[in-house]
Amino acid sequence: MLTTLACPICNAEGAPAFEKFGHPICDCADCGHRYAALNTKPEGHVSTVYSNNYFNGGGAGYSDYLAEERLLRDRGKWYAKILARHAAPGSILDVGAAAGFVLQGFIDSGWTGNGIEPNETMASVARSRLGLEVWTGMIENLAGELRFDAVSMIQVLPHFVDPKHAMSVVAHILKPGGLLLIETWNRKSLTAKLMGENWHEYSPPSVLHWFDPESVNRLANPFGLSEIARGRPAKKILTSHAKSLLKHTMAGSVVGRAGLPLLGLIPDGWALPYPAEDLFYMVLRKDAQAAPGLVLS
Numbered sequence: 309m310l311t312t313l314a315c316p317i318c319n320a321e322g323a324p325a326f327e328k329f330g331h332p333i334c335d336c337a338d339c340g341h342r343y344a345a346l347n348t349k350p351e352g353h354v355s356t357v358y359s360n361n362y363f364n365g366g367g368a369g370y371s372d373y374l375a376e377e378r379l380l381r382d383r384g385k386w387y388a389k390i391l392a393r394h395a396a397p398g399s400i401l402d403v404g405a406a407a408g409f410v411l412q413g414f415i416d417s418g419w420t421g422n423g424i425e426p427n428e429t430m431a432s433v434a435r436s437r438l439g440l441e442v443w444t445g446m447i448e449n450l451a452g453e454l455r456f457d458a459v460s461m462i463q464v465l466p467h468f469v470d471p472k473h474a475m476s477v478v479a480h481i482l483k484p485g486g487l488l489l490i491e492t493w494n495r496k497s498l499t500a501k502l503m504g505e506n507w508h509e510y511s512p513p514s515v516l517h518w519f520d521p522e523s524v525n526r527l528a529n530p531f532g533l534s535e536i537a538r539g540r541p542a543k544k545i546l547t548s549h550a551k552s553l554l555k556h557t558m559a560g561s562v563v564g565r566a567g568l569p570l571l572g573l574i575p576d577g578w579a580l581p582y583p584a585e586d587l588f589y590m591v592l593r594k595d596a597q598a599a600p601g602l603v604l605s
């Protein structure tokens with residue numbers, strides 16, 4: 309049962325465009341934002357979707373997240389180089405830090421930092437294995453006086469029940485002039501357009517929003533965050549993860565199911581360059597003049 313179809317970005321009315329896995333996928337009639345209409349409270353949603361199964365159970369999530377340590381650490385280092393074009397290393401908060409691998413890549417590159425992660429198992433791996441300060445919890449509930457020079461949200465934004473609230477907190481905890489790094493999937497990409505409703509990112513309830521660079525700006529600009537760079541990430545994924553995602557997608561069709569045995573021929577543990585035509589990153593800077601005390605409801 310749905311309580312509302314209102315657009316979570318601009319509050320205008322949205323209408324279902326199609327349904328995926330039983331969830332209506334809606335388009336906002338005003339700003340064009342595409343989102344899943346869910347009747348879920350954030351706490352319930354997060355504990356259901358980001359259980360340990362998300363990181364180890366395959367499906368739309370990961371088949372074995374911890375096996376990706378090296379790749380994710382390199383990704384952190386790669387993004388540290390991107391941020392270095394705009395600011396000297398300082399303090400960073402990695403949102404949705406999981407086991408801390410991306411954060412470790414930033415730290416390897418001279419940043420100091422914290423992570424925040426709703427899954428306690430992952431956060432405790434970050435603490436015990438890497439010795440990182442990763443808090444268990446949700447950015448939406450972060451309070452206190454801590455302020456950061458940068459915030460990173462790598463493939464995190466589409467998962468928020470209320471992305472506006474999350475963005476208000478991010479804007480609040482960034483120092484004036486601080487950087488926000490976002491990596492997310494581009495629903496206006498050629499891949500997304502060609503795949504239509506079968507695009508891999510249409511996987512509610514794990515994914516709830518489908519952004520493009522313009523809609524990220526529409527979300528972030530009112531909070532005093534302005535785009536200063538965007539690009540396409542150089543990404544690699546393990547064959548084991550790729551196979552798990554393919555299995556999840558292929559199981560949905562007769563042709564796909566027929567091809568499933570072929571996946572068994574591909575060895576696990578190879579690092580594949582991922583074309584990532586449908587992935588983008590964006591760096592935004594908090595205006596030095598941004599109004600203090602942006603609303604934290």
Ligand SMILES: [Zn+2]
Pocket residue numbers: 315316317318319320336337338339340341
């Ligand atoms: Zn809207």
